[in-house]
Amino acid sequence: MDENALIQDARQGDLDAFNRLILAYQDRVYNQAYRVLGESQAADDATQEAFISAYKNLRSFRGGSFRAWLLRIVTNACYDELRRRKRRPTTPLEPVDESGDEIESPHWIADPGELPEDNVVRGELGKAIQHCLDELPTDFRVVVVLVDVQGMDYLEAADTIGKPLGTIKSRLARGRTRMRECLQGFWELLPMSMRLET
Template sequence: MDEAELIERSRRGDLGAFNALVVAYQDRVYNLCLRMLGSPQAAEDASQEAFLSAYRNVAQMRGPSVRSWLFRIASNTCIDELRRRRRQPQLSLERPAPGGDSERPLEVADPAAGPEQLALRGELGEALQGELLRLPPDQRLAVVLCDVEGLSYDEIAASMGSSIGTVKSRISRGRARLREALRARPELFGDLVRPTEGSGYAG
């Protein structure tokens, strides 16, 4: 059964079809929530809430692809959580120490790299994730959808409910802030290509 048929059956109330869509997209939705929120537990909670919201509003699902629709719901869920945190700041005792496996930092590993290069790239991935969490939420979301999830400008605009011009501006500003932050930490790059003015993160 292709995705278009799963969407149509889901809209008619077929729970099995909707569950198939959940299985297809649960990892990507979780990954988006993790990049936005920084905590595995918060990402798990947000992704579950996003899918519950999607199920409650499944009749509104449109188009040949469900990805942008699900990402928009997940994005809104994360933004709501970030707003709640600002209103009620609290220390999470569940968040693992930086560098733990469950943090799942941005991956920049090369299978052909030696141990020293792999170590540097692991540190770089952790630094990227840390700097992502310092970006304003709108810039963070745009950068994640573009550079991590690989969405087109049209898809990002649909996911964020923004114009393409606004999306491009947020990506540009977010990348610029990441480059500036990483330039201040040259030890992360070793022999790797350092961030340049015309690049995204590095190279």
């Protein structure tokens, strides 16, 4: 796939060319949205919105890393969604029993399939990490996800969020420190090699 040629074609209105770019990047973009928002439905909306916005603003892409440009758009979409949530907070639908008490593990949450123990632990660990990510301030979370989940270097992360390199270093260090403190509460889920000592 010649990315530059596809971008040029898409700029001239070739939607098929842009759709090929979408197929190449949709997993990364969805991952970014999911890790920042912590919810699949919201991540789905943000991803779709980001691709629409990217297509409409493709002329503003001035070369460089197309991945960084796309992740910047989806990160902005995530910020918009988080601001929207702040303005209009929603009440989660908690399942209750007949007496009105909350059910911690309703039957429709349970996975009917028999999962191996490792998968269960991995699933639980994933939830714990996502929980700790959700606890981070948004600015820290975005940088941690860009560098530690997406695997970007500092320069690319700075390009993505449009901040100086020093800001990236600072936010990443503070984000990791808070993650370390949060994950200590889930030490039993961690593999032996990863267990944190206090």
